[in-house]
Amino acid sequence: MDWYPLYNSLRIALISSVIVFFTGIFAAYYIARLNRVVKGILDVILTLPMVLPPTVVGYFLLLLLGAKRPVGMWFQEQFGIKLVMTWYSGIFAAAVVAFPLMYRTARGAFESFDETLAYSGQTLGLSNTYIFWRIRMPACRQGILAGAVLSFARALGEYGATSMLAGYTPGRTATISTTVYQLWRTDNEALAFQWVVVNVMISAVVLLTVNMLEEKNRKERR
């Protein structure tokens, strides 16, 4: 069995998750501080990819990154890099659809954070960076962790936008989801089913890990 789709899917999901982890957290932190109007508008825009059908998201991304479109052409001219039909095109798709999950979960976690802890840290002379990483994040880690797992799972399972941006090139851009679809189309049911099993196993491992971490968390809090 050609294992490339597994390797590619995991690679894309991990990279997207890392990107989304940091961008989502920082967006949540800074946007919470803005005034209501701006905060409301940004909220809607940043949550859109979660509510839109993935194909609509894929379409928008293609409008930007396609080889004949503004951003795509600029990259081609400046760096000679193509943004679509490559393995890393899958990262754009996965990151965009997974971002809202991390963003909203982090927002929720930060908003339920007891701000007096941060104030207290400030009056004690601790820098804002120290307060963010050593006081705020540990206090919010349940929510942050949940967001990270959700976005990883979403990135791993991305199909619609990925298939539009990266196409299906076996050995290059194929992911588990696009491979299963194409195998089904060409009546390759046995192989398609094998991939389904692989995907279920990965998801099970991820969920088990999350449960273990949550258990550990709960014990520590008491």
Place this chain on the structure above:
Amino acid sequence: MMKRRRAAAVMMAAMMTAGALAGCQSGQKAADTGAGSGAQSQAVQESTEAVQESAGAAQSQTVQESTGAEQSQAVQENGEAVQKESVELIVFAAASMTETLTEIAQMYKEIRPEVEIIYTFDSSGTLKTQIQEGADCDIFISAAQKQMNQLDISADPSVNTEGLDFVLEGSRFNLVENKVVLAVPDNNPAGITSYEDLGTDKLNLICLGNDDVPVGAYSIEILTTLGILEQLENDSKITYGSNVKEVTTQVKEASVDCGIIYATDAFSAGLTVVDEAEEDQCGQVIYPAAVLNISKHQEEARDFLDYLTTDDCGAVFESVGFSIAR
């Protein structure tokens, strides 16, 4: 605070609706032209007899004979349109026929205003599966004999492996012929000039239909005949599209260096064709059409298929690059 939440929710709902509408592509309706103008025309339809032989390694051989010459005449009186009961004909047709059949439906509306044509355009493989799974359908026009054979009980059992019987006996005939061509994006950025060039380093990425898409099957045949298929697969230079329109879009967007599609698609999309496949490379590309025996409007269906063989329709087909199969 509540107002902002509500506004955001409304915006989100609007977005979702727009997305749903944008996402729903399948099921195109033929546009209605003003039938109330009392246009009069006389349509005389003649029976056709077609015997076809298809050659080529991947194609199965079938001999088709249409029996029962049909003649029907529809005459309309001056200033008085005969009111007939309105009928919906569901036509499943290969994606490459999108533009031509759509135009023809508009033309048909003028002579037979009570008949509404509802199209589903997709790859023939997908359509065949949908018919098999019980979709409502009156007429099937496939981009290759393979899919029609798979639904025809009188076809070779080695092709119709599941013994499906959907084709109405005597209604099947060959409609048009297409050519399989190599198309490139504007300005041909990779400088591809022929099928042979695909075996060189000039090629980085080519888009083909997958093998359940007729044009995909043809493409694979061509590349096998040229002896370069395995090399391309090993170098991961092939990306697969789900139907010929998707392949065409990839080429048009310059996401790939080139693609193998039909002459008609290249024409409709305004793409430059750099090479054409010969008969010995992939055989003839014949589009068979037939009425399905599950149709509830077999007479109207036959009438429409007959209409497709008229000169008016022939002109439409030829204008985009089809040739009439006779």
Place this chain on the structure above:
Amino acid sequence: MTMSLYVDIEKDFRSFHLSTRFEAGQGVMGILGASGCGKSMTLRCVAGVVKPDRGKIELDGVTWFDSERGIDLPPQKRRVGLLFQNYALFPNMTVEKNLMAGLRTVEKDKKKARAVVAEMMERFCLTGLERHRPSQLSGGQQQRAALARILLTKPGLLMLDEPFSALDGYLRWKLEMELMDILRGFSGTTLFVSHSRDEIYRICDRVCVMDNGKSTPVAPVKTMFEEPKTLAACMLSGCKNYSGAEADVKKNGEEQGDGWVWAKDWGVSLNCRRRVPENITHIGVRSHYIHLISGDLRKDTQNVMECRIRRIVEDVFNMVVMVSSVNAVSDSSNAWLRLEMPKEQWEAYKEIASGKVGDRIRVRIDPQDILLLTS
């Protein structure tokens, strides 16, 4: 140089407007106000964790905030100690780490820091709790730990935000004693915020009253309690009897001159034996200063009111008797007067007169006990 804090700030919120102005020197200054009046917000502005819209904050001549000159010193540089109601100990760190957190910037040597922390913990009777999490400490231990953490940073200004509101009973009393000892050892300025007038009275030297975002001028504690100037201050000081009032220049058609007020809600004119300013809007009388009249009156007794008994409540050590003036305009309980006296006194009264709800009763108020208030 004497330590002194100067605060003059304003901040606009949706529901109210904060406008605070006071000066505090050495010792403990209290900020007394009801919940939601802006006292905690004032502390946060002074600490620098919240930014006022306009104003000036200075400590010992160092400007911390000046909206005109665009100065806004970050809280990290102000060296304040702010004790929150919930103590704000970091839940994910041990007690020792919590206390060391404050020393991060001043003492880089970990060993030295540990030693200093250990000494402080001993002083605060927290030895043995180093590895504990804050959630494992009792309320009193948490407060001591939070205070220790603050004092380790050697702040120039100490601010306590309702430190006892989370406790009650004996523990509260014990901690109050401990806190007073600590405060006595602190050489800087302390701000003590509370809604309890008793705490303020016991712990603070001076007090500033806040009402609905506005502050009144600072006064010594005793003065505020004995001679509150505003209705809000008077209420906060625990007085429970009020009537809308105005200077009474006419009585029975004759010019009366200064010294009389017309109590609107009670329907009676009262003598204050001192000049009544034009702008008074209310009067107040403490329950203890409304006296029962039992037996006969002397002819020159001032400020006698005819009343009717409305309610009798037995408190732990006292009797509380609610009466209403027969001349009262409205029957609302807001216009009732509240008398408070030792139980024996009430018993003695009941032997001479009938002391049941509905019975007539006469009370009097000494002129100097009438508090003249503006609102």
